[in-house]
Amino acid sequence: MNAFIPTPGDRFTFGLWTVGWQARDPFGDATRPPLDPVETVHRLAELGAYGVTFHDDDLLAVEPDRERAIAAFRKALDETGMKVPMATTNLFTHPVFRDGAFTSNDRDVRRHAIRKVMRNLDLAASLGARTYVCWGGREGAESDAAKDVRSALARYKEALDLLSQYVLEQGYEIRFAIEPKPNEPRGDILLPTIGHALAFINELEHPEMVGLNPEVGHEQMAGLNFVHGVAQALWHGKLFHIDLNGQHGPKYDQDLVFGHGDVQSAFFLVDLLEHGGYDGPRHFDYKPPRTEDPEDVWVSAAANMRTYLILREKARAFRADPEVQEALRASRVDELAVPTLAPGETLAGLAADQFDPDAAARRGYHYSHLSQLALEHLLGVRDREGR
Amino acid sequence: MNAFIPTPGDRFTFGLWTVGWQARDPFGDATRPPLDPVETVHRLAELGAYGVTFHDDDLLAVEPDRERAIAAFRKALDETGMKVPMATTNLFTHPVFRDGAFTSNDRDVRRHAIRKVMRNLDLAASLGARTYVCWGGREGAESDAAKDVRSALARYKEALDLLSQYVLEQGYEIRFAIEPKPNEPRGDILLPTIGHALAFINELEHPEMVGLNPEVGHEQMAGLNFVHGVAQALWHGKLFHIDLNGQHGPKYDQDLVFGHGDVQSAFFLVDLLEHGGYDGPRHFDYKPPRTEDPEDVWVSAAANMRTYLILREKARAFRADPEVQEALRASRVDELAVPTLAPGETLAGLAADQFDPDAAARRGYHYSHLSQLALEHLLGVRDREGR
């Protein structure tokens, strides 16, 4: 028996653009030929994935006729049972989006962007997608003189409001998920972090229709703790979808295989997703390294899922370990769930408390022990020694 | 006539802890003696400041008796006309806060923290403060195992809700301003950026009573564009206060003199504050470098204000320059204020538009010219050549 073989029940999904990335980068030409979405669907199904996701333009990778491309894609889905739980729009590759899509200074471009999304919403709905991701990679600027950020946010809101209205009018069962990123390809991107996007959503006409699609590497590019960010998104009820991959801190967007970046953070992330109430797809938004050949692509795809399953098993063992439970209590991690004010207590009651801060200051938190236990679960040495 | 002499009308304020910093750092002992808050008030008044701000503990720098310290401080304020528009609480120096204040795993500590704020709110109100800053520097963790972030946010909300209730009960005309920071002194601090704090506020009982006090260096420590962040805070109506200083990107918190970090960003920040509707104090939260002696401290304090005034003049000249106005139009910066949908237009109307993306893609944005104009205003060479 092997616990690390993915099945559709694990709900692993991949973007067509991930395995299909031809490995063109800012300094180099493509190292791999285009990949037919039909092949992708079949290969991922064989590997145990649950579904695929796509940008409108991804479908046209090898078949320029949109209707034929869609038909072939549908057929592959039918043959494999693969789902399309999420779709999104390419608002960044075409030169027309050089200054943004929803927030381009050019109003014609903004209008074009909204139309492009509407068209793909129709297709997404017809394919059964329930989540529609909006990554505003071109919404930003390189110079503070070039963009009136408050106007840009107003236009961003206008676009989301119009698209929400469109979904409601059409009767689609679709929610939007904003994907934040701090920079690249723009010098500074609007809604750069989970926090900024969460705040923005509160200003929308239909905030209940809009949540987040945070990505591991994007938050880590700003040096932020991704587990903290996802926990805050969950706290707001806004973790609609998630992009799993790997990154080594503030630099260009690496899109490594999940776990091939900061694996300790990946462990706590899986722990949070599994035990924190997230029930959506586990979506991999990674890139097979440019060094890899067409067969390596599938090795890398499989590695994402396998690593997730390994970490899931470890997270379960971590939570079930009595020594961990004792350590969590010793560190008073559970005490944080107890309200600070007692039931019925007043502020006056609180103010009347006796308290010796110097005495309380001597209480240690024993986090070293707890952290080491977590690390040893990650490293697989806890089950080795009968402790 | 010299345009760069500060006056109280410029509303420049300083924390007692800024000029009073004794220059103790993680690797070194203090290089300067304690500074009497009374002297600070007088010296800053002479330099043209509008007011001072304080943590509860700052007042006790040289006089351990709280009542006497307060009396002396009030006297200095009366003698100089200096104001106290903001106050805050020290919830980080005492070892009791080693795991946080509002979100410590230790419930006793959380209760103590709230009491400490309530006590200083009374003093703040009596001194006329209208803004009360909450910097949660110890609210965070070094290990993802050590802190249940969702519980922590719940306790953070509980604390803010209780303090809002207290202010309402006491009838104080005080609003809270959360100051985000990504890390240091904790490995990861909760509410790490402007965005995260804005989102959090929406979950509070009295969101209208809580806004932000963003700090230049704190956002730049995460590699984020501070001008963008402040613009978003303004867009949400949440820029209640601001901390001005300097920083050189992701590293320890430098608290340089305003303008001694990224001066181009400082220029656009002043432009935004002056022309974007912010009417609160211009508060400097910097540290005189550890190399400096007690007299250098006042040189550095004056430098903050002078630099602000220089940049203010430049921002005004930039906005008034006809060539800049023409460049802004050529870059369609103003076009972003025009709604994407025409008045009365429907989505169906939008969908029916004719548009050639390839043709539109050829339109340039001319940002190089605009950026260079801004830079030349900053460098003071626009007025040199009659262009």
Add this chain to the structure above:
Amino acid sequence: MNAFIPTPGDRFTFGLWTVGWQARDPFGDATRPPLDPVETVHRLAELGAYGVTFHDDDLLAVEPDRERAIAAFRKALDETGMKVPMATTNLFTHPVFRDGAFTSNDRDVRRHAIRKVMRNLDLAASLGARTYVCWGGREGAESDAAKDVRSALARYKEALDLLSQYVLEQGYEIRFAIEPKPNEPRGDILLPTIGHALAFINELEHPEMVGLNPEVGHEQMAGLNFVHGVAQALWHGKLFHIDLNGQHGPKYDQDLVFGHGDVQSAFFLVDLLEHGGYDGPRHFDYKPPRTEDPEDVWVSAAANMRTYLILREKARAFRADPEVQEALRASRVDELAVPTLAPGETLAGLAADQFDPDAAARRGYHYSHLSQLALEHLLGVRDREGR
């Protein structure tokens, strides 16, 4: 009279790939058509540049026949008087370099890379180039398992030794200049900073033939102080060439116009280059932003030179200002040039010194005043007020 009009005497040079960048980025297609090197030579000459530099492949931008392309390029040089002080090799665009060139795990690729450099060295020499830049953008790895770094450095050394031998054998008057970069397009690039490259050079067969070509943005991507780095390169006698541009800290390689990033650092850099003994070309390795159209390209090119000239004038005024000179003395900046041991003094003599560290510790360094003077020179407000 206008001091900011560039002339060939200012020795400004540009890479063909800079103005010729078609603005293809990791998420987007080209926004500008290919640019004929012949046009580039003429346009840059008109703008006052001294010369151009090139990768072997740059010459083929619009004319695929190498001989014809070279002939047309030579003709343009002759017509304009433009020089080619530097050349370099494209060892990164073609997929064959996906794992590196001199340090690819594939020995055949390493051999091909050396041949490609040799071929272009011949052309470079025939065009009069004296500096040959080696940017090893693909020499690196994404995984620590994938590359034996010590073997890689041995191969890197072998390549440089062979190429030095080739230059000597051919009798070319050419020196090599290594261009360090920490990452992008590889996850981690070998010789990531000025320091690592300087150290490497010491292991070569002909260290005197190899120096550095540091780039502003590359060091700033690692959060390092570029002025410090260039000063160390000068101290080692290894500043053979320099790449000027702009960057906003650790993120993707921005290649902004010179001065459009950290302009304060740019000011101190120009001060160092002008007063520190560097006499090579001032080479701009920037990219016209992707938002810009073909005419904007020349606006951005001109901005680089103009900003350099502005900063040069400011640096001269800074050094000439008696108040600055007094401030430098007060900060004992000049005292650092005095050897710590007196002439003829022994260690025993040093050991016998009387010294009161507590008394000496009270001496301030007055850097706030000095820094503010520098800032005000930068901002152009020193000459305004008769101080």
Add this chain to the structure above:
Amino acid sequence: MNAFIPTPGDRFTFGLWTVGWQARDPFGDATRPPLDPVETVHRLAELGAYGVTFHDDDLLAVEPDRERAIAAFRKALDETGMKVPMATTNLFTHPVFRDGAFTSNDRDVRRHAIRKVMRNLDLAASLGARTYVCWGGREGAESDAAKDVRSALARYKEALDLLSQYVLEQGYEIRFAIEPKPNEPRGDILLPTIGHALAFINELEHPEMVGLNPEVGHEQMAGLNFVHGVAQALWHGKLFHIDLNGQHGPKYDQDLVFGHGDVQSAFFLVDLLEHGGYDGPRHFDYKPPRTEDPEDVWVSAAANMRTYLILREKARAFRADPEVQEALRASRVDELAVPTLAPGETLAGLAADQFDPDAAARRGYHYSHLSQLALEHLLGVRDREGR
């Protein structure tokens, strides 16, 4: 049998200042009482350490009389058999070093610094230390105007040359090891990375006497790959000593327990140290988190050693795994050790090669498989499944 119990044969050492850190940080007071070096020696010996290291001032933590402090320390060493393989000087805590030690603008301070090192070299030699670390934490600046970097490097060289001369004159068997750091406590520190320090050493009078003491976190604060840096130091024959700890990217210096930062990098580091020819002490330069109490300190100390032993076992299993060996060959990792030129081959021979780059470009490198194998060894799941 438990493979993870440290013994002196493992050569684990700790600085007195690590476990003895009282947890004073830039925003908070000490949370733990001073720790007697005598207790440290005994406790670490019980935990299985090989030795301790110290700054001159560390010895005075609880006993202000230097002679008595030294006597008590010697006695503890004798009783436990603990060694002192390394010592260093505190040139950063006292305010006199506010602008640096060897490179202070104040010549008197530079002289004092050299004397302070000489005095502690005598003690270090008498305690048997063979390595003397120089961390120049205060050698740097916050403003580019404040420090003439070339003069500073000249003074730095002068100091190292004088100290080398002193060691030679005294006949001590001591080598120096420079510890680079990019920033903190100074805005920019001289010799910021492994590379800069390696380059500097080449300019010294006795380069053979000076090597490096790189620290995990210090390189990672600049976003650099520590394994690459250590490999380059080994390649130059300059890895004299090493500081092991943990860090989460560019931010303040965290000094986490080894492995509590980027554990995947720690795995490859242990692999390199164990299989790359380093035979010096494994020295932990970490800080017990400020949250911890005096007993937690020893838990955290033990965690460093245990994690190293766990990773050592994994690195051995990784190298011994036939599937890994096959994957390394498939990725041609070994081929990089083969010289690019064949024995006896000439450049003309190389130039005459036939080669089809397009064909060669299709060869993949299969790094995904190799990286995943390494990850699974790290996670302890390779031995689980009979593969």
